[in-house]
Amino acid sequence: MTDLWSEVExxxxxxxxxxxxxxxxxxxxxxxDAGYRAALLYPDTYELGMANQAIAILYERLNGLEDVAxxxxxxxxxxxxxxxxxxxxxxxxxxxxxxxxxxxxxxITIPYELTCTNVCEALDLAGIPLRxxxxxxxxxxxxxxxxxAFNPExxxxxxxxxxxxxxxxxxxxxxxxxxxxxxxxxSRTDTLRALARVPGVYVPSLYEPAGADRPARPRExxxxxxxxxxxxxxxxxxFRAPVCPVVPFMDVIHDRANVEVLRGCTRGCRFCQAGxxxxxxxxxxxxxxVRDALAQLRCTGQEELSLTSLSTTDHSDIEDxxxxxSAALRGRAVTVSLPSLRLDSFGIxxxxxxxAGSRGGLTFAPEAGTQRLRDVxxxxxxxxxxxxxxRVAYGEGWRRLKLYFMIGLPTETDEDVRxxxxxxxxxxxxxxxxxxxxxxxxxxxAVSVSTFVPKSHTPFQWEGQLTLAQVQDRQRVLRExxxxxxxxxxxxxxxxxxxxxxxxxxxxxxSRVIExxxxxxxxxxxxxxxxxxxxxxxxxxxEGIDPVALASVPRGLDMPLPxxxxxxxxxxxxxxxxxxxxxxxxxxxxxxxxxxTACGVCPxxxxxxxxxxxxxx
Amino acid sequence: xxDATFRLRVTYGKTGRLRFLSHxxxxxxxxxxxxxxxLEYAVTQGFNQRxxxxxxxxxxxxxxxxxxxxxxxxxxxxxxxxxxGLLRAATPEGLSPVRAHYAGEREASVAAAFTLADYEVxxxxxxxxxxxxxxxxGDVVSSGVLEMEHKGARKVYDLAICLPExxxxxxxxxxxxASLTVRMxxxxxxxxxxxxxxxxxxxxxxxxxxxxxxxxxxxxxxRA
Numbered sequence: 041m042t043d044l045w046s047e048v049e050x051x052x053x054x055x056x057x058x059x060x061x062x063x064x065x066x067x068x069x070x071x072x073d074a075g076y077r078a079a080l081l082y083p084d085t086y087e088l089g090m091a092n093q094a095i096a097i098l099y100e101r102l103n104g105l106e107d108v109a110x111x112x113x114x115x116x117x118x119x120x121x122x123x124x125x126x127x128x129x130x131x132x133x134x135x136x137x138x139x140x141x142x143x144x145x146x147x148i149t150i151p152y153e154l155t156c157t158n159v160c161e162a163l164d165l166a167g168i169p170l171r172x173x174x175x176x177x178x179x180x181x182x183x184x185x186x187x188x189a190f191n192p193e194x195x196x197x198x199x200x201x202x203x204x205x206x207x208x209x210x211x212x213x214x215x216x217x218x219x220x221x222x223x224x225x226x227s228r229t230d231t232l233r234a235l236a237r238v239p240g241v242y243v244p245s246l247y248e249p250a251g252a253d254r255p256a257r258p259r260e261x262x263x264x265x266x267x268x269x270x271x272x273x274x275x276x277x278x279f280r281a282p283v284c285p286v287v288p289f290m291d292v293i294h295d296r297a298n299v300e301v302l303r304g305c306t307r308g309c310r311f312c313q314a315g316x317x318x319x320x321x322x323x324x325x326x327x328x329x330v331r332d333a334l335a336q337l338r339c340t341g342q343e344e345l346s347l348t349s350l351s352t353t354d355h356s357d358i359e360d361x362x363x364x365x366s367a368a369l370r371g372r373a374v375t376v377s378l379p380s381l382r383l384d385s386f387g388i389x390x391x392x393x394x395x396a397g398s399r400g401g402l403t404f405a406p407e408a409g410t411q412r413l414r415d416v417x418x419x420x421x422x423x424x425x426x427x428x429x430x431r432v433a434y435g436e437g438w439r440r441l442k443l444y445f446m447i448g449l450p451t452e453t454d455e456d457v458r459x460x461x462x463x464x465x466x467x468x469x470x471x472x473x474x475x476x477x478x479x480x481x482x483x484x485x486a487v488s489v490s491t492f493v494p495k496s497h498t499p500f501q502w503e504g505q506l507t508l509a510q511v512q513d514r515q516r517v518l519r520e521x522x523x524x525x526x527x528x529x530x531x532x533x534x535x536x537x538x539x540x541x542x543x544x545x546x547x548x549x550x551s552r553v554i555e556x557x558x559x560x561x562x563x564x565x566x567x568x569x570x571x572x573x574x575x576x577x578x579x580x581x582x583e584g585i586d587p588v589a590l591a592s593v594p595r596g597l598d599m600p601l602p603x604x605x606x607x608x609x610x611x612x613x614x615x616x617x618x619x620x621x622x623x624x625x626x627x628x629x630x631x632x633x634x635x636x637t638a639c640g641v642c643p644x645x646x647x648x649x650x651x652x653x654x655x656x657x
Numbered sequence: 658x659x660d661a662t663f664r665l666r667v668t669y670g671k672t673g674r675l676r677f678l679s680h681x682x683x684x685x686x687x688x689x690x691x692x693x694x695x696l697e698y699a700v701t702q703g704f705n706q707r708x709x710x711x712x713x714x715x716x717x718x719x720x721x722x723x724x725x726x727x728x729x730x731x732x733x734x735x736x737x738x739x740x741x742g743l744l745r746a747a748t749p750e751g752l753s754p755v756r757a758h759y760a761g762e763r764e765a766s767v768a769a770a771f772t773l774a775d776y777e778v779x780x781x782x783x784x785x786x787x788x789x790x791x792x793x794x795g796d797v798v799s800s801g802v803l804e805m806e807h808k809g810a811r812k813v814y815d816l817a818i819c820l821p822e823x824x825x826x827x828x829x830x831x832x833x834x835a836s837l838t839v840r841m842x843x844x845x846x847x848x849x850x851x852x853x854x855x856x857x858x859x860x861x862x863x864x865x866x867x868x869x870x871x872x873x874x875x876x877x878x879x880r881a
Binding site: 045049052053058059062063064065066287289290291337338339340341342343371372373 | 673674675677678679681682683685686688689690691692693695698700701706707708718719747748749750751
């Protein structure tokens with residue numbers, strides 16, 4: 041283990057934001073004597089990845105194992121990457137400033153499709169061959185994970201192994217299997233076979249990728265499972281939320297104490313991949329949440345606490361949690377934030393509890409402009425819910441509102457798009473009606489409109505995505521009907537959504553496109569100022585792959601899908617049934633409020649819904 | 658009537674790797690240190706309540722400091738030595754507090770109180786020695802004016818005003834160390850590394866600037 045600091049330090053005077061590379065934060069763990077070293081990469085800059093909760097959980101978990109050190113790695117911004125290449129400095133871990141290539145394991149979370157070129161950049165800067173097949177015994181095992189593991193095929197060739205699902209238990213098993221393989225002196229090939237025996241671990245090299253007429257399948261004699269089933273933690277209460285996570289110096293996104301109050305969401309929105317792949321709902325108890333939140337605030341000194349989950353105000357004991365936290369934090373200038381609110385009076389009650397007299401902004405996601413389309417996507421809210429909530433919120437002094445919508449949802453017509461503008465008009469009218477005349481000038485509604493991207497493992501995984509021309513047409517319709525005064529309209533870049541769509545449902549052959557884009561100077565594609573669709577289109581063209589067909593042509597229900605060998609536990613039959621119910625505009629209830637909807641997760645994974653309180657409602 | 662508060666003045670270092678932090682990053686880190694130390698701090702009133710905290714003059718990214726200062730208002734008196742212990746235990750290495758004492762409420766703010774800053778600039782060119790460097794810096798100082806561009810804006814410094822106490826150069830461990838005092842004003846302060854770089858440039862000497870450290874902050878009249 042060689043400390044590279046003396047080579048890194050001279051570069052820092054010449055790069056932007058050197059704090060990205062200096063470690064030394066409160067909470068950083070240094071275990072220089074550990075025999076097994078894991079480098080954990082978030083494939084973007086420090087400020088984007090620092091607060092990632094998955095990395096924080098795995099960092100704490102791995103550093104808690106005997107003789108194991110986990111260290112953080114982020115992708116150096118372009119100026120630093122260039123400086124490192126010019127000076128011959130390889131990608132290094134922050135804590136010990138060690139070359140990543142000298143570590144035993146290189147763990148990479150893949151949070152978002154567009155970070156794939158940064159995976160190439162990190163591997164190359166580390167001096168590790170991009171493709172697993174080209175790696176030698178001296179290279180670390182490169183293990184992926186995160187949301188994109190549910191369709192890992194576009195990046196599969198870059199990984200030795202990929203963990204599907206939750207990592208709390210699985211990372212320890214992966215490290216154990218790898219340590220055992222090393223102590224037995226197993227070859228790289230045999231090591232990968234051993235890793236494939238860890239439940240939830242997918243070793244791409246052991247599989248024949250899917251073809252036009254057949255799903256992916258294990259290679260003859262590989263011993264790999266026909267289907268890799270996601271890992272899931274049955275009881276979230278078995279693990280505390282990180283008590284002392286690293287406290288950044290830099291202004292990073294989501295720079296706050298985070299306590300995950302529940303995992304999974306069964307509201308059943310049919311476009312939402314997270315809602316399908318993180319099932320079932322498992323709540324932490326109110327006692328555990330309050331205990332972990334106060335402990336984390338004490339240890340980190342953070343000034344904001346976020347109670348995270350996909351639907352925090354659905355927690356069956358959320359009112360008790362917020363009352364106890366508000367009382368404990370009074371007078372300490374600590375704010376509590378909720379990432380999303382239920383669209384009803386209860387949601388406003390909860391917002392009032394954490395606001396402590398101040399009135400910031402409120403965020404809601406109606407997603408679609410008409411009831412018909414909200415029923416198609418199973419967004420179980422009505423216009424009355426939204427308007428009633430707005431009436432209460434503005435009546436109580438809130439003046440800023442953010443509304444999220446999508447265009448391009450299956451079955452959408454121009455009528456539905458116009459419905460968004462009309463709905464916003466009605467929201468504005470109510471806001472003005474209940475706001476005193478002198479304060480009406482302060483009314484602002486931010487409307488954020490993204491383009492629907494069909495994702496794997498959802499009822500809409502077979503659907504086509506709008507072409508760029510169609511998106512522009514729908515955006516025009518929306519602009520024509522959206523009120524101007526009091527509304528700030530924002531678009532999600534349609535070119536980014538289009539590319540996201542190709543990568544989200546692509547197959548193994550896309551790795552050639554990704555590598556070509558990276559070799560032609562691509563990287564940091566999640567950054568709008570850097571993103572270039574033209575570069576991607578050239579690469580698709582050079583590799584003979586039609587991205588429009590990939591993203592926009594609907595797939596038959598009987599066609600093999602590139603991710604058929606990966607199971608989230610939700611059955612394909614259920615997804616197809618949900619798709620049919622969508623087309624029939626039939627809604628499906630939330631199983632954590634009512635009865636089982638037979639998605640298949642609980643019996644397949646041997647788990648059940650875990651509620652902290654008696655019931656939700 | 659507002660509750661009584663105790664104005665604690667903390668002197669701390671910004672050293673080692675943490676010299677690469679910006680002023681805002683240091684400020685945020687110190688605020689979190691106070692929270693971690695478990696001290697009962699006063700908060701500002703208003704829409705966004707914040708810890709009541711005030712910082713001395715900013716240090717640029719890359720410049721170290723050994724006697725930086727902030728004030729924090731506490732709701733409860735804690736003996737300075739005890740506070741220092743609590744803060745040290747809660748601080749990342751490199752931002753460690755070195756001194757804590759209570760300041761009077763009527764004393765000037767830390768931003769206004771200190772008008773002079775002492776610096777040491779280390780230059781690593783042992784073959785040329787301190788004499789040549791002193792001469793080069795002396796040439797710039799005697800020219801009376803330093804013009805430079807900063808973030809696209811042109812700045813002109815009157816060196817007789819900016820450098821009230823001259824520049825001294827000594828040799829230490831085979832390196833040249835320039836000591837100088839900069840007067841800070843409302844229009845911004847002269848960066849000592851800029852002065853030294855300009856001297857090196859004018860003398861045709863290679864730029865081998867090793868480090869810049871602010872070693873003290875003081876009011877003007879305090880020096881004998």
